[in-house]
Amino acid sequence: MSVSTSPTAAGLWRRSRATVAVALLVVATAVFGALLAGGDQGRYLDPDDTSLRGSRALAELLRDRGVRVDRVDSVATAESLAREGDRLLLVGAPWNGDYSEAERLADISGDLVVVGDQPYLDVLAPAVEHDGQARLRSREPGCRLPAARAAGSAYLGGLTFKASGDSCYAGSLAVAGTVTVLGSGEFMTNQRLAEDGNAALALNLLGSRKAVTWLVPAPPRPGDDQLAGPGGRSIGELMPDNVPWAVLMAAIAVVVVALWQGRRLGPVVAERLPVVVRAAETVEGRGRLYRARRARVQAAEALRGGALDRLTPRLGLGGQPGADEVVAALAARTGLEPGHLGAALYGPPPADDAGLVALAGYLDEIERQVREH
Incomplete structure (x- = not known):
């Protein structure tokens, strides 16, 4: 005998009722807060307004x-x-x-x-x-x-x-x-x-x-605000006095239903990882992928970007410094030739694998000298 495994309406409701209850709670709280707060949120950049939005x-x-x-x-x-x-x-x-x-x-x-x-x-x-x-x-x-x-x-x-x-x-x-x-x-x-x-x-x-x-913006003239009631009163002022209390009761009911029907979660279960991969192996694997695809341009960009991320804080350069600023600071710190520094950090990508290896070695040398000086 075959058994249907398609989700039913009752099953979907059991799985989603907690989410629905929380959503209703959020909506009810927002509506209730808006009703209590009223329409006066401050006049933006008004020199006479002492609210957070005023000036x-x-x-x-x-x-x-x-x-x-x-x-x-x-x-x-x-x-x-x-x-x-x-x-x-x-x-x-x-x-x-x-x-x-x-x-x-x-x-x-x-x-x-x-x-x-x-x-x-x-x-x-x-x-x-x-x-x-x-x-x-x-x-x-x-x-x-x-x-x-x-x-x-x-x-x-x-x-x-x-x-x-x-x-x-x-x-x-x-x-x-x-x-x-x-x-x-x-x-x-x-x-x-x-x-x-x-x-x-x-x-x-x-x-x-x-x-x-x-x-500042001129105050609205009578008749400009289509949402205002008689005497210029807002919608909140025109609502019956029992509306906020009804919203409060609905919010309390939603909270009670959420606590009653909400899913009880147990403690977090710790699970051992099936395998642990060393960081060095990840780096080597990525390097082999670059080499297999002859992606010297991407490899050079990765090397230069990593070097700049490590060098910039050590040089005291905040934000996003320009190339000239970085090269000048490195030359003053290490005594290396500015032309060689600029070519290593911002020059064209290496033409072959030997050039890429030489670039990596030179970037390591720059970082070593910055650390030592």
Whole structure:
């Protein structure tokens, strides 16, 4: 008699019920947290906002240095303040104006700092070209801009740009004349300002004038927010009072079901490996594969890459140093000929196996001399 081994609905449910219970718990918790938190998450890069996303701390630091900070939400106010002279205009959070207002902002005399993905960036900064995107993290300046070099590492990334002037922090800070464009303004928020050189960079960029005109998005006009209820109240405010309690009860029920039906896992079982391969044998096997395929180019790249990874920290070169910088540091450290060092580390691949062996020996000699000196 044959027996079917196809999975049944009951079997699939038994195997997946714990996962489903946990997923329901996560969803219920997220919904409940959103309802309790409400809609106020802070105003991004607002000089009057004390939340993590605001920039009240930076505004106070500027005022302590004698820089006047004027928060404005209209182009007309920014134009009137520009008549005082010696001002810097900062366009921070994504601005909600139209094309003609962007042209008026671009015509305001003085320095201009534009943050993030603005809707009319090509009008505000016509000499700056969008180049790509980089992950937000702590970065070194990597440029000659005095404001960036004095600040050092900063939390930058986001959009990247190309400009006629200096380009710093992997392209996330670009300068073209009197216009400075930033890929992200996270380093100027209350949450990030105290990290790395974020405060120093922000003060160097914004503190060069006697006053800063800080443009923020204008508040929505009545009728603009389609999700607002009577009196401008949000959906959360319009919900009945018992909805959060119902969500809480559902979350508790999900937790109880997860604890009741969840799979019990025992202790981890230690299992001996069927075979242990020495590292030397792995290296020899890989070398034989390179030789069988006559992959001298790949073998040379592997040798040079490994040598550079070991030499760069010993030479005190951080980040991704250039070839000239590495060769100069090695020549000063070992006394070897710079031309031979450059050919060994960055030259063309060897033409035959003998050349590959000679390259490996010379790289070993370089590492030995660096260790001894």
